[in-house]
Amino acid sequence: MQIHSGPPNSYTNLNNGHVVVYGPEGKPIFDIDAYRVKGVFYNTTPSGKVIPSFGNSTKFNGPTPKSLIDFFGL
Amino acid sequence: MIIYNGIIEKSNFETDISFVGHILSIEEILYLMKSLSPDFVEVNDNIYLLSNYKSCGTENNRFDNSKQGKEKYINTISISDVFYFSEDQQSHNKSVQIDIGNFILQFWKMRLLYLFPDKEFEFILSENNLFDESGVCITFCQIIK
Numbered sequence: 001m002q003i004h005s006g007p008p009n010s011y012t013n014l015n016n017g018h019v020v021v022y023g024p025e026g027k028p029i030f031d032i033d034a035y036r037v038k039g040v041f042y043n044t045t046p047s048g049k050v051i052p053s054f055g056n057s058t059k060f061n062g063p064t065p066k067s068l069i070d071f072f073g074l
Numbered sequence: 075m076i077i078y079n080g081i082i083e084k085s086n087f088e089t090d091i092s093f094v095g096h097i098l099s100i101e102e103i104l105y106l107m108k109s110l111s112p113d114f115v116e117v118n119d120n121i122y123l124l125s126n127y128k129s130c131g132t133e134n135n136r137f138d139n140s141k142q143g144k145e146k147y148i149n150t151i152s153i154s155d156v157f158y159f160s161e162d163q164q165s166h167n168k169s170v171q172i173d174i175g176n177f178i179l180q181f182w183k184m185r186l187l188y189l190f191p192d193k194e195f196e197f198i199l200s201e202n203n204l205f206d207e208s209g210v211c212i213t214f215c216q217i218i219k
Binding site for chain 1: 099150203
């Protein structure tokens with residue numbers, strides 16, 4: 001299974017309440033909605049599979065800043 | 075004869091275990107099984123998913139700091155987020171996510187009842203957001219007697 005990707009150093013509004021920010025390699029590095037911001041981290045399994053992780057451990061403290069909500073139109 | 079069905083409909087152990095043996099790698103099998111039986115932690119008589127508790131770093135949150143509120147918040151997992159970046163379009167189907175959420179809760183329920191036979195738990199599946207998590211979410215908390 002392939003990992004979702006997008007244009008490097010860009011973002012896209014998925015029109016489902018989420019904005020995904022892509023890093024220099026085109027991989028998602030942030031997932032933003034109106035309630036919280038999560039970073040996306042990548043773990044490598046023992047067999048070498050790269051797995052994106054953005055569970056609770058990647059959630060920033062506090063709600064999504066209003067400036068981001070306004071900027072992204074969330 | 076009385077048949078006691080498995081948690082998931084249309085199960086046939088021989089077929090199912092053959093699929094597991096022939097299609098999935100050992101690594102995939104182990105990751106799936108680990109997700110069904112996560113580590114739990116007891117803190118101040120509250121029960122949490124260990125990974126979530128470590129992430130939060132505190133029992134308090136900005137939504138509900140009652141005993142049940144603390145457990146509900148810390149134990150919340152967004153099933154939708156799990157499949158958020160999946161290229162498998164079937165995984166984006168809400169009804170599929172609801173089924174998977176319910177299956178996971180069933181396994182957690184068995185484990186928690188085994189670990190804490192004197193406690194009673196409430197298992198919750200929200201189809202639309204829970205606290206600051208979006209989409210299909212699951213959580214659990216103790217029932218206050």
